[in-house]
Amino acid sequence: MGGPRRVANDPLRKQRILDATLAVIAEHGVHRTTHRRIADTAGVPLGSLTYHFESLDAILEQAFEALADSMSERYSTALTEAPDQLAACAAVTDLICGDDYVTSREVTILHEMYGYANHNPAVAEACRRWLLRSRDSLAVHFPPRACRAIDALIEGWPMHQAWEREPLERDLVHATIVAIAERIR
Amino acid sequence: MGGPRRVANDPLRKQRILDATLAVIAEHGVHRTTHRRIADTAGVPLGSLTYHFESLDAILEQAFEALADSMSERYSTALTEAPDQLAACAAVTDLICGDDYVTSREVTILHEMYGYANHNPAVAEACRRWLLRSRDSLAVHFPPRACRAIDALIEGWPMHQAWEREPLERDLVHATIVAIAERIR
DNA sequence: TCTAAGTGCGTACAAACGTACGCACTTTGT
DNA sequence: ACAAAGTGCGTACGTTTGTACGCACTTAGA
CATH class of the missing domain: 1.10.357.10 (Tetracycline Repressor, domain 2)
Structure with missing residues (x-):
């Protein structure tokens, strides 16, 4: 039994993306903060951002x-x-x-x-x-x-x-x- | 004689573009300030911006x-x-x-x-x-x-x-x- | 009136963008 | 061992972006 829950492979990834987002903002400013720059800084693939977050605005908000x-x-x-x-x-x-x-x-x-x-x-x-x-x-x-x-x-x-x-x-x-x-x- | 100077048709245009830029920034923020939005707000053609200003950054600066x-x-x-x-x-x-x-x-x-x-x-x-x-x-x-x-x-x-x-x-x-x-x- | 020089802009283009989506992979229940 | 379900991502697509550039227009001198 049990719910349909599975274990995530990298539960810290979401937080790492948010940390990287702040780093990008500090270095480049919001107006040059993009999915790709965040992904590079965090060391995660681009698709990982759209998987964990609804939109770029959602990433910035969090x-x-x-x-x-x-x-x-x-x-x-x-x-x-x-x-x-x-x-x-x-x-x-x-x-x-x-x-x-x-x-x-x-x-x-x-x-x-x-x-x-x-x-x-x-x-x-x-x-x-x-x-x-x-x-x-x-x-x-x-x-x-x-x-x-x-x-x-x-x-x-x-x-x-x-x-x-x-x-x-x-x-x-x-x-x-x-x-x-x-x-x- | 006389320098090669000619008279500009619309000497106020540069200022109008800068005013429109501030309006766009106030409404949308720097991160959504674009040539096209400024041009629309100022009521001038897109090419007018690249003619009067070197770059988007130059517009924002001024x-x-x-x-x-x-x-x-x-x-x-x-x-x-x-x-x-x-x-x-x-x-x-x-x-x-x-x-x-x-x-x-x-x-x-x-x-x-x-x-x-x-x-x-x-x-x-x-x-x-x-x-x-x-x-x-x-x-x-x-x-x-x-x-x-x-x-x-x-x-x-x-x-x-x-x-x-x-x-x-x-x-x-x-x-x-x-x-x-x-x-x- | 004609010419040359400078003004101003419509249009086009390559690059970068946000986001969708199919597919491989991992894990759980049987 | 197998099936089902959910995880995670590589890739691609349509859009928007900044900027370049050729060309029409206006003006000043002759």
């Missing part, structure tokens, strides 16, 4: 969703580990400044994700989920209005920094977060 | 540069008109909240521009120029370190807002700007 999940998990971990508000300020500073939590490669892909999300409802929804989850993580340590302001900074500062030549000043970022935490209620 | 120029001019105007720092805070609040200076359509195109800039040096340079000019505009009213923090907010808040369902609270934005202006030296 790849972006995986990225957003992975990033919001790191955000959540960094913030829930902080014992008090001051430590939370330091954690947020790390999130903004460091390459530890969010690499510059990920900022690049995020730019692409936001652009793509404006033309794809599923990815737009993923952006919204990510935004809400990051705000929830902040809400443990900051009042609701401060969360919004800090969230905007977390969004804007690394993005801005992408075009800057000089490295980001940690002290400045930290002072700004503290100022918002103390003044915005 | 379109994005035109947008950045137009936006940094509006930023500059709004800020230099402010008589003092408090008025400048209000002006920045307007820039962030209002659809008056930067429309949501432009935020959409900005997302696309940032994504594209990661894979195109000319557009990356345009982003950098825009960043520096907007910081110069702020420098009239705020100390240098405050400029960076405020700049990050100008960047991040509208971007964040793009995924939010509720409208942006003007009071909160204004209070945040004032807090930064007073506390960051």
